[in-house]
């Protein structure tokens with residue numbers, strides 16, 4: 001009831017859409033997650049600023065998501081407002097060797113814009129189903145590159161509700177992480193720096209890379225890509241496979257038989273199923289190798 005009133009107020013403030021009791025399973029690639037009390041899909045960056053001001057003056061919790069491709073949302077859902085930085089902020093423009101793009105654009109769209117313009121450095125982004133905002137926060141990457149290598153700077157709304165620009169060096173990029181993780185800072189747009197490269201070569205390399213990924217990755221069931229970060233000098237998938245984890249199942253959550261670092265939703269998996277499976281895997285790897293696996297996926301919400 002109280003959320004209906006807040007939703008009404010929010011609708012009068014923003015151009016984008018505002019929903020109540022929105023199932024988060026619609027907004028995660030795992031297709032798992034309880035309901036968000038309030039869900040806002042902003043129309044532009046000014047909408048984001050208004051939402052942030054709205055929640056901060058009322059002490060309402062705020063959760064920011066992108067394409068939900070690295071998220072496990074718990075079954076009890078998310079209290080307060082979920083802000084999805086998506087199609088309202090998806091413009092991409094190229095000038096010389098620089099690309100400016102909204103944080104809601106997708107990584108494969110960035111790769112395609114670079115390819116058309118003959119700019120190298122973005123090939124890795126072609127296969128990662130995340131938004132630029134999520135990609136920056138996670139320092140998304142693959143064997144052939146990562147966000148930290150090509151990001152020049154990012155425009156964010158900071159803790160004081162101001163638009164500020166943070167440069168690459170200020171973001172504390174490391175393997176699959178940045179210092180934006182867990183902060184109340186929202187990425188709205190970014191500048192990317194490429195280098196001149198033959199379009200034909202980029203096309204060829206991208207095609208080869210996407211074919212390799214397709215061959216190595218499980219297909220057909222909702223998932224969130226790699227669940228654990230690779231420990232230094234090793235691969236989480238190799239460790240899980242070596243201790244017999246492939247195919248392990250809790251409810252409808254199953255460790256892929258093709259790639260042991262992926263957990264598939266076979267149909268009706270709950271976040272509880274996935275979390276129980278995660279704990280089992282961690283215990284097996286710890287006991288077999290004395291190595292503690294750390295999650296790459298971000299866990300949000302309540303039980």
Ligand SMILES: Cc1cc2nc3c(=O)[nH]c(=O)nc-3n(C[C@H](O)[C@H](O)[C@H](O)COP(=O)(O)OP(=O)(O)OC[C@H]3O[C@@H](n4cnc5c(N)ncnc54)[C@H](O)[C@@H]3O)c2cc1C
Pocket residue numbers: 029063064065066067068069070071085103127128129130131132133134135136137138139140141142176181182185186187188223224225226298
């Ligand atoms: C099939 C598949 C393959 C994948 N392959 C790869 C891969 O090769 N390499 C790789 O690195 N990852 C991979 N991933 C994981 C995922 O795509 C990346 O981590 C991606 O960068 C996440 O982006 P997202 O927009 O989905 O972010 P989300 O999952 O929505 O969010 C991730 C984190 O970023 C934060 N966030 C999102 N948007 C913003 C914003 N605008 N401002 C501030 N914070 C924000 C969220 O709060 C959360 O903490 C894969 C996932 C799948 C499903």
